[in-house]
Amino acid sequence: MDRAEPDRRAGCAGRPRGGRAPRARQGRHRSDLSDRRQGRRTGGGRGALGQPGDARGPGGLRCAPRRRGRPARRRRGGEARRPGGLRRGPAARGRGTGGEKGWRVSARYKLGIDVGGTFTDLFLWSSEGTVATTKALSTPADPSLGVLDGLRAAAAGEGLAVEELAGRVTTIVHGTTVTTNAALTRGGARTGLVTTAGVRDALEMRRGIREEQYDNRYRNIEPLVARHLRRCARGRLDYRGTELEELALEDVRDAARYLREQGVEAVAICFMNSFADPSHERAAAEIVRAELPDAFVSVSSELLPTIRFYNRLSTTVLNAYVGPILSGYLESLTEKLAGVGFAGTLLVMQSNGGVALPASVRERPATTLLSGPAGGPAAALAYVRPHGGDDCILADMGGTSFDATLVRGGAAAMYAESDLDRLRIALPMLAITTIGAGGGSIGWIDEGGLLRMGPRSAGALPGPACYGRGGEQATCTDANLLLGYLDPGFFAGGELALDVDQAAAAVRQGVAEPLGLDVEAAAAGMYRVINTNMAHGVREITVKRGVDPREFPLVVAGGAGALHACMIALELGLPSLVMPPTASVLCAVGMLRSDLAHDFLRSYVCRFSELDIGRVRRLYEEAAAHGAAQLAAEGIAAGRIEHTLHLDLRYAKQYHEVSVPVGIDVIERGDLEGIAALFHREHDRLYGYDLADGDTELELINLRVRSIGRTTKPPLVEIPAGGEDPGAALKGERRAFVPEEDGFADISVYDGHALCPGNVVTGPALIERADTTLFVSASFEARVDSHSSCLLTRKET
Incomplete structure (x- = not known):
């Protein structure tokens, strides 16, 4: 466990003596760990590259002389092991287990859990004011097992049995990649679709635009619903919600029975213009639920009552596709947590940066497609604000991917719609750019003889070659080890010994020999290429959005990010960087600093000259009332509930709109000129021009209401400053x-x-x-x- 509690070591101002050095732990099986330790290098860590074995410690470290008053770091005897053989730190003095009267016997905890592709990160906050971090290897086949591994490790670090710790945890906030992986791997549920007659193939036609117009071999994606499972029903509404043709209930019933015979697990229902009147979809949903009582049903007018049929259709289908997967996972996780004594509140991180109860995300599983990285901005802000800013760029490099997020004015940038592996999602999501650049990213040579890094990753299994767990391909971690950035005897606090020889062999075979380079030059090339890739990822969320990255500090996150952050900053010309003490688990930290949040979208397409401001007010009040009721059901007091309003506006005849934050008082005053001024200013910021001086009319498209339930944030641990000498x-x-x-x-x-x-x-x-x-x-x-x-x-x- 990595203790960020008030430090008890000698030498820092305000710190009493006597504590132990913090350690983070990484999950390992005993057999793997013991094998690695038998081969641990004790000197000349660069020997694999032919460097002289001078008087150095593990990893080539030339030891400094022991300083008076500075006790040596050492492990204490009697370390506990969790099931599976992972060695964990000993219980600290005064802590008890099994009923002992330890100093933390009455402590209560909050726990943030971020399940990534390689590691599962845990952040534990105690009512005593201490915090601790834990990392365990993820278990892709069943992510809940990795969660329990991490929980056992956290308990061992606290000197508690896992049942005792779980019983004291009042809140768990969980970020998951279950829905993301289901979509990316096409491993979701067998899904059917019931839609309006005549638009059966809209899911395949998409928006009718070729993504690569000049590539004749570019293939369209396979739709998530096979054509024979896309069924139609007669019935039609116009764009105002007026019924043009009555819904044929027999068509719906026949479709439902056919889908039942085909063994579908989920059904999406999406009719033309249902955003204006949901009655047809409601009638269809009632029939489908009666015919398929065990199926997950996703209804577009409940999920996304907005214009643009393909966006609504794709989102509704994706929601249905991942619904049974997320429901099954949450059920399994809840049972496992209850089995070890957890009786507190479980919250799930959403893609919009807010959290919600499992019952809420089960109905809207597509809101968790960026669940894991969505926690990062809240934590990044907490560490930037002491330096006087509300703006930053978050760069999170984990084992598999690199996530970049822009935070301005105390809030992360949002996407109204985005794509996940070419699948359109029209739900509000944090504007996170993700690329395949992590510690496990594999180096390879393309057809043109150029060095590439990623997007393929070695993942948790087998992992980088230096892990010694069967990996043979050169990865970013292998390069970092060969460049001397990693100590092979202190990786993961010494729990995982790295094998320099295997790293060198992988880099030599996969990169150095094909390029005619020595191993060190190849490793340096890998380092430079992946840094450039990540700098490009940051440009995606800044330069391409009209933002100068040189005006923002870079917040470093992820276990691998701190080795590359300075070079990313140099590439982009950034002035400063912040590496929090909890950088390796920053998203888990942010989950405990996130509020409950629910988004509600309503379409009202109208030019300003004809706008009924009273209708705008009513639509806002209806959405806000819905949000307040949902938050109240989740246990949020009325005094902690807030609502925000954004209007999607555009110049008449434009295709894309701009989302503008509008105060409720502006709506109540009916101040259309004030709304227009806000729009012109934002349009000019984004695109470099506005038409405020012309006669071009404005048009309202959507209302976006967010209902927020404010939570209590764990305070940051603060320690008085000492001298500059390190x-x-x-x-x-x-x-x-x-x-x-x-x-x-x-x-x-x-x-x-x-x-x-x-x-x-x-x-x-x-x-x-x-x-x-x-x-x-x-x-x-x-x-x-x-x-x-x-x-x-x-x-x-």
Whole structure:
């Protein structure tokens, strides 16, 4: 467990003596772990590359002399092991298990859990004011098993039995990749569709636009619903909701019976113009539920009552496709948590940055398609605000992917619609750009002889070659090890010994020999390529949206991100970086800082000259009342409920609209001129022009109402600042690659857990924590702030 509680080590101002150094733990099976430890290198960590084996410790670390008053870090005896053989830290002094009167006997906990493709991250907050982090290997076949592995590890770190810890946890906020993986791998439920006669193939025709117009071999995606499972019913409404043809109930019944015979598990219902009048869809849903009582039913007018038929159709089908998968997972997870004694509240992270009860997301499972990374912005803001800002760029590099998010004015940017593997989703989602760039990203040579990194990943199994678990392909982690950035004896706090020889062999075979390079040059090339890829990902959410990234600090997250952050910042010209002490599990941290949130969309297409402001007010009040009732049912007091309103506006005859935040008082006053001024200003910011001085009329398209239930946020741990000298935390030196010098040098290595607020580390240097390592490049210096974050700024020249 990585303790970010008030530090009890000597040397930092305001810290009493006597505590232990923090450690993060990573799940490992005993057999794997013991095999790795038997082969752990104890010197000359660069030996695989033919470097001399001088007087160095594990990983090539040249040890610094022991400083008076600085006790050596050591493991204590009697370490507990969880089922499966993972060794965990010992119980701290005074903590009890099994009924002992430990100092935390009455503590209550909140737990954030982020299940990623490689690791499952846990962040544990105690009512005593302490926090702890845990990482366990994910279990893709059944993600709930990885959650329980992490929970057992967290309990061991607290000196508690898992049942005792679970019984004291009042709230769990969970981010999951279950729906994302189901969509990406096409592993969702067998799904049927009931739609309006004549538009059966709209799901396949999509928007009628070729994504690659000049590629004659470019193939359309396979629809999530096979054609024979797309059934039609006669009946038609016009765009105002007027019935042109009565719904043929027999058609619906025949379709439902056919789908039942075909063994479908989910049914999507989407009729033309149902956003204006949902009566046809409601009647159809009643019949389908009667004929298929066990099927998951997704109704477009309940999920997304807005114009644009294909967007609504695709979203409704995707919602149905992942519905049974998420329901089954949540049922399994709930049972497993109850089995170890958890009786508190379980909340699920949504793609819009809010959380909700499982009952709510079961009805709208598509709202969890970006569940995991959606927690990051809330945590990033918490660590940026002490430095006087509400803006930042979040860069989260995990084991499989890299997620970039823009935060402006204290809120993450949002997408009204987006695509997931070419599947259109028209639900509000955080504007997160995801690329295949993680610690497990595989290096390979394309047909043109160029080095590529990702998007394929070694994942948790077999993992990078240096894990020694059967992986043979060169990955980003292997390159980082060969460049000296990672200590093979201290990866994951020493729980996973890395094999330098296997890393070198993988890089030599997969990259170096095909390119005619030596191993170190190949590793440096891999490092540069993946940094460039991630910098491009940041440009996607900034430059391409009319935002200058040089005006924002970069917040570093993910277990692998801190090794690459300085080079991303140099590529983009960013002035500063912030690495929180909980960077490796930042999304899990953010989940505990997220509010409950529900979004409601209503279409009202009308030009301003004909706009009924009273109708706008009524639509807002209806949505807000619905949201307030839902939040009240979730246990939120009326005084903690807020509502926001955005209007989707455009110039008449434009195709795309701009979402503009509008105060409720503006609507109540009927101030159309004020609304127009807000729109012109936002249009100019996004596109560089407006038509405020012309006679072009404005048009309203949608209302977007968000109902928010404010939650209590765990406070950040604050420690008084000390002096600038980081000498007490110096571990020694290690030969590592310095990109600015395009070569290797012996650079200082610091114990990140021993650094005190106020300490300044000048690059090039490495700051090692049990769960991540920060590379401070030669262009930066790092200062530790009062929350134990590292604030990196450019050196003065």
